[in-house]
Structure formats: C-alpha cells, structure tokens
Amino acid sequence: MEASCFSEASTDFISNHEERDHMVGQVLVNGFLQGGFYACIGVSFSIVFGIMKVINLAQGTQIILGAYVTYTVSQILRIDPFFTLPLAVIGLFILGYLIQKYIINLVAKGGLVITSLLTFGLNLTLINVALLIWKADFRGTNPWYMGMSLEIAGVTIPYVRLIIFVIALLFTIFLELFFRKTETGNSIQATALNPKAAQLMGIDIGKTYCLTFAISSALGGAMGTLFILAKPISPFTGGDFLIILFSVAILGGLGSIPGALVAGIVLGMVESFSVMFFGIEYQKIALNLVYLLILIFLPKGLMGKRFYG
Amino acid sequence: MVNLGRKGWLLIGGGLCIFLFLAPFVLRGYWIRLLTNMFMFAVLAESVNIIAGYCGYLALGNMFFFGLGAYTVAVLMTKFSFSFFSALLIAGLGASLFSVIVGLPVLRLKGQYFLMGTVGLLELLREITTNISLTGGGQGITLPIFPGGAAAANHFFYHFMFGLMLISIACTFYISKSRLGYAFRAIKFDEDAASVMGINPTPYKTAAWAISAFFTSLAGAGYAYWMSYIDPGEVYQIMPSVKMYLMMVLGGAGTVLGPIAGAFFIEFISELVWGKFLELHLLILGLVLVFVVIFTPKGFIDLFQRGLTPSKLLSGIKANRI
Numbered sequence: 001m002e003a004s005c006f007s008e009a010s011t012d013f014i015s016n017h018e019e020r021d022h023m024v025g026q027v028l029v030n031g032f033l034q035g036g037f038y039a040c041i042g043v044s045f046s047i048v049f050g051i052m053k054v055i056n057l058a059q060g061t062q063i064i065l066g067a068y069v070t071y072t073v074s075q076i077l078r079i080d081p082f083f084t085l086p087l088a089v090i091g092l093f094i095l096g097y098l099i100q101k102y103i104i105n106l107v108a109k110g111g112l113v114i115t116s117l118l119t120f121g122l123n124l125t126l127i128n129v130a131l132l133i134w135k136a137d138f139r140g141t142n143p144w145y146m147g148m149s150l151e152i153a154g155v156t157i158p159y160v161r162l163i164i165f166v167i168a169l170l171f172t173i174f175l176e177l178f179f180r181k182t183e184t185g186n187s188i189q190a191t192a193l194n195p196k197a198a199q200l201m202g203i204d205i206g207k208t209y210c211l212t213f214a215i216s217s218a219l220g221g222a223m224g225t226l227f228i229l230a231k232p233i234s235p236f237t238g239g240d241f242l243i244i245l246f247s248v249a250i251l252g253g254l255g256s257i258p259g260a261l262v263a264g265i266v267l268g269m270v271e272s273f274s275v276m277f278f279g280i281e282y283q284k285i286a287l288n289l290v291y292l293l294i295l296i297f298l299p300k301g302l303m304g305k306r307f308y309g
Numbered sequence: 310m311v312n313l314g315r316k317g318w319l320l321i322g323g324g325l326c327i328f329l330f331l332a333p334f335v336l337r338g339y340w341i342r343l344l345t346n347m348f349m350f351a352v353l354a355e356s357v358n359i360i361a362g363y364c365g366y367l368a369l370g371n372m373f374f375f376g377l378g379a380y381t382v383a384v385l386m387t388k389f390s391f392s393f394f395s396a397l398l399i400a401g402l403g404a405s406l407f408s409v410i411v412g413l414p415v416l417r418l419k420g421q422y423f424l425m426g427t428v429g430l431l432e433l434l435r436e437i438t439t440n441i442s443l444t445g446g447g448q449g450i451t452l453p454i455f456p457g458g459a460a461a462a463n464h465f466f467y468h469f470m471f472g473l474m475l476i477s478i479a480c481t482f483y484i485s486k487s488r489l490g491y492a493f494r495a496i497k498f499d500e501d502a503a504s505v506m507g508i509n510p511t512p513y514k515t516a517a518w519a520i521s522a523f524f525t526s527l528a529g530a531g532y533a534y535w536m537s538y539i540d541p542g543e544v545y546q547i548m549p550s551v552k553m554y555l556m557m558v559l560g561g562a563g564t565v566l567g568p569i570a571g572a573f574f575i576e577f578i579s580e581l582v583w584g585k586f587l588e589l590h591l592l593i594l595g596l597v598l599v600f601v602v603i604f605t606p607k608g609f610i611d612l613f614q615r616g617l618t619p620s621k622l623l624s625g626i627k628a629n630r631i
Binding site for chain 1: 369424
C-alpha cells in the first residue's frame with residue numbers, strides 16, 4: 001500500500017518534471033523560431049539606420065505591404081503564398097527605390113527631425129493607401145499545411161514557423177555575404193563609413209542610398225510574406241513591429257548583421273519566456289523594458305562596430 | 310514683414326488675447342470646441358519646442374507625459390475623490406518629477422537614441438496602463454462630468470486651455486530671454502562645446518524636459534476632464550507627438566510664437582480635412598508632413614523671407630538634397 005502510494009507520487013513527480021522540461025523546451029524553440037523572424041525584420045531596419053542614419057518609421061508598414069502583395073496575388077492566382085515571395089521582394093524593391101530616389105534623397109542631409117517626420121509622413125500615407133485598397137479588416141492566408149507540425153522529443157514545431165525561420169535565416173546570411181563579397185555591397189559600406197570620402201572614390205551616394213533603401217524595403221516585403229503565413233494582418237499591424245525593429249537594431253549594434261541575428265533570437269527568447277513566467281499580457285511590457293534597459297546600458301549593442309558609429 | 314515696433318505688436322497681441330478671451334460668449338459650441346482643441350495643441354507644440362526646438366533633444370515620444378497627466382487626474386478624481394485643481398497640480402508636478410527620474414538615464418542618450426528611447430517609454434507606459442487594474446486597464450476610465458451643464462463646461466475648458474497656452478507662451482518667452490535659454494541653445498548647437506564653455510548640460514537638459522513635461526501633462530490632465538473618458542490607446546499615441554513636431558517645424562523650431570502659429574494652422578487644416586475627406590485623413594496629413602519637410606524645413610517664416618516664387622521654393626530643397 002505504502003509502496004504503491006510512493007510509486008504513484010514519484011511517477012507524478014516525474015511526469016510533472018517531464019512536463020516542465022517539455023514546456024521549457026517548447027518555450028525555447030518558440031523563442032528561437034520567433035527570433036529568426038525578428039532578426040530579419042530588425043536587419044531590414046538596421047541597414048537603413050546604420051548606413052543612412054535615417055530612422056525609417058515606415059518600415060513596419062512596408063512589411064505589411066509585402067504581406068498584402070502575397071495576400072492579393074495568392075488570392076487571385078490561387079497559388080501557394082510561398083510562391084509569391086519573389087513578387088513581394090521585387091515589388092517592395094521598386095517601391096523602396098522610388099521612395100528613396102524621389103522623396104528621402106531630397107531631405108537626406110536635413111537632420112534627424114526632418115527625416116523622422118518624413119518617414120512618419122510616408123508611414124501615414126502608406127497606411128491610408130493600404131486602407132483604401134484592402135480596407136481595415138484583418139486578412140490572412142490559410143495554406144493547407146497550416147495546422148501541421150513536427151514533433152521532436154515532445155516539442156511541437158509547426159512547419160510554417162520552421163520554414164519562416166529557415167527563410168529568414170537564409171535572407172540574413174545572404175545579405176551579409178552581399179555586403180562582404182560584392183563590389184556594390186562594399187560601396188554601400190564605404191558610404192556608411194564616410195560619405196564624402198566615398199564620393200571622392202567615385203561612388204554615387206544618391207544611387208547607393210537608393211539601393212540601400214530598396215534592399216531594406218525588399219527584405220521587409222519578404223518578411224511580410226512570411227508574416228502573413230502565420231498571422232492575419234490589417235493596415236495598422238505595422239506599428240506593432242516598431243519596438244522590435246528598434247530593439248534589434250540597437251541590441252545588435254548599428255548596421256551589424258550577425259549582431260542583429262543574435263539580438264533577434266535574444267528578443268524572441270525574452271518574449272516567449274515572459275509569457276511563460278508572467279503571462280501573455282506582460283509580454284509587451286517585458287519586451288519594452290528590455291528594450292529600454294538595452295538602450296540605456298548597451299547603446300552600442302552586442303556587436304556594434306565603432307566603424308558605423 | 311511690416312515693422313510695427315514693439316508697442317504695435319504688444320497692442321495687436323493684447324487685442325487678440327482680449328478677443329479670444331471673450332470669444333466663447335458669442336461663438337457656438339462647435340467653434341468653442343475647435344478653438345479649445347487648437348489651444349491644447351498649441352500648448353503641446355510649445356512644450357515640445359522647449360525640449361526639441363531650444364534644447365535639441367528630439368523627444369518624439371513626448372506624448373507619454375500627456376497620458377501620464379490624463380491618467381493621474383483620472384485616477385485621483387475617480388478613485389481618491391480629489392478635486393480637479395488639486396489633481397491637476399499633482400499631475401503637473403508628478404510628470405515633472407517623473408521626467409527627472411527617467412531623464413537621468415535617458416537624457417544621457419543622444420540624437421537618434423534619445424528619440425528611440427522616448428518612443429520606447431511611450432509604448433511601455435501604454436502597456437503598463439493597459440494591464441493594471443488601478444487605471445481601469447484597456448477598458449479606459451470614466452471621469453466625473455463637469456458640474457453645471459454642457460455650456461459651462463465648454464467655457465471652462467476653453468478658458469483653461471487658453472490660460473494654459475498663455476502661460477506656456479510666457480514661460481517660453483521668459484526662457485528664450487534668460488540664461489536658461491542661452492544654455493539650451495548652446496546645448497542644441499554643440500553639447501560638448503557647451504560643456505567646455507562651463508555649461509553643465511545635465512541640469513539644463515533635465516530642466517528643459519521637466520518644463521516640457523509639466524505643460525504636456527497639464528494639457529493631458531485638462532483633456533481627460535474635458536473628454537470625461539480616456540483609454541490607453543487614445544492618450545498614449547505616437548501620432549499627436551508627430552503632429553506636435555510638424556507644428557513646431559512648420560512654425561519655426563526654437564521661436565516663441567512659431568509653434569503656436571503652426572498648431573493653429575495644422576489643426577485648422579485637420580479639421581477641414583476631417584470634415585470633407587474622412588477616408589483620406591491619414592493620407593493628407595502624411596502628404597502635408599512630406600511636403601512640409603521637403604519644401605519648408607525651416608518653417609513658414611523662412612519661406613516668406615525667401616519669397617514664394619517656384620524657383621525660390623525649389624532652391625529650398627537644394628540645401629538638404631543629395
């Protein structure tokens with residue numbers, strides 16, 4: 001009798017223990033997968049911030065525009081949302097190039113108030129255009145593999161999240177290689193380091209800025225495609241990304257892509273662990289607090305090079 | 310510009326003040342509310358002018374003082390049955406104190422980092438307000454209605470905001486002429502150089518933010534009692550913050566009356582647009598922002614001084630373009 005009681009208690013204990021292990025594992029995986037996405041959207045903001053010293057307050061809405069491209073094309077052509085990725089990238093690349101060429105370049109030397117007001121104005125304009133075209137309803141894609149997931153050692157990994165993570169990671173690595181290995185990438189970095197010297201070396205700064213903004217915007221568009229796979233969106237969803245964009249850019253270090261990768265994953269972890277410890281309603285508070293603490297104590301970030309500062 | 314001399318300007322200003330003071334006794338409710346709103350934004354633009362226009366610290370999230378003031382008054386009046394004016398005093402001083410406490414770490418940041426920090430504070434305070442029960446959470450909070458009927462309330466809040474605006478103008482005028490103002494401008498121009506010249510930047514920029522916080526918070530407090538219902542999503546918004554900056558830039562940053570003029574202009578346009586094109590409100594505001602920063606980055610006065618011919622307008626762009 002006693003023995004059975006004991007064994008029951010102990011199995012209870014074990015199962016509890018296992019459950020908690022599974023939960024911690026699950027939370028870790030969730031944070032990690034979410035972190036990959038955060039890293040990539042953070043990079044898209046960080047390159048404009050690092051290279052042009054412009055705080056692009058419209059970046060969130062550009063991500064959402066990418067998502068709308070995916071939504072519309074996949075609805076009309078009835079194809080899998082993943083295949084619309086190139087379209088979102090190309091569309092947002094062109095939009096970004098035009099915005100930089102005909103609008104932001106006109107005030108690029110105007111200082112912080114001017115450029116911030118300008119990008120906020122662009123943000124409002126883009127939101128309103130999105131509202132006129134797609135209305136304020138939440139739109140989402142619902143691919144057939146939506147609810148399916150992989151199970152490893154008791155941890156559930158939804159396929160969609162996994163694919164999002166992998167693609168975001170690939171984009172980030174690809175971008176880092178682009179900056180390091182290609183001539184165009186080098187010229188962008190040279191412009192970030194010292195615009196005047198770069199100009200003397202024969203680099204067209206206006207064009208370089210256009211290209212930088214276009215790349216940032218294209219990356220945002222790609223992330224929009226990935227985002228709408230997981231969650232429905234409305235024209236105002238873009239504002240929710242703001243703090244994530246800021247935190248990744250700052251924690252990662254200005255313009256540093258590997259830093260942003262680490263920062264994204266750290267933030268993903270903060271988010272999922274804060275849900276586990278304090279509950280879902282404190283998730284945003286935790287993220288904001290961490291962001292402010294980073295800003296105050298680590299303004300140069302994890303891997304910020306003095307190069308960019 | 311017409312040269313009226315000091316006396317002429319004083320006469321015009323005084324006349325305008327008396328006219329505006331007496332205006333609610335003849336105007337209809339709609340115009341009273343519109344003017345009250347304009348006065349409120351004038352106070353906000355002037356207070357952002359003190360920290361950003363004079364001191365050069367771009368507190369883009371400055372609206373969190375507005376929310377703080379609104380919620381202080383709301384909570385004190387409903388939960389602790391304070392009278393409006395005592396709650397108002399606590400709201401103003403509380404926001405200033407908060408700005409000093411937060412300012413010690415946050416004002417060490419410069420440029421983009423300070424801007425991003427204040428936006429973070431705005432988001433943080435909104436999330437906290439949404440999630441604690443003292444403030445009524447995301448449902449918002451209902452304040453006691455102003456006793457004495459709608460007409461009396463309209464007059465009261467009109468004169469409240471009008472008075473607040475005059476005080477903020479007087480305060481800014483005093484600052485611009487005093488030692489404080491010189492220190493602010495020196496810090497804006499070059500903080501390191503200012504500290505070399507014997508100005509310790511920390512107390513000055515803290516003071517600038519505290520004054521700015523005081524006025525923003527009072528405007529928020531008045532707004533909460535005026536609307537008699539507030540919720541976190543409404544009072545902790547980034548959008549009015551940006552509007553304040555637009556008003557300041559349009560009127561001329563670092564001038565006493567520029568932001569006031571900018572506030573009147575933008576609110577008037579907003580009101581027209583709200584009425585006529587409800588669906589295009591954001592678009593038009595967005596385009597106004599874009600055009601203002603491209604064509605008049607130094608404000609109206611600069612534009613008039615340069616002249617309004619197209620070629621002169623385009624020459625304004627050349628300074629900032631790449």
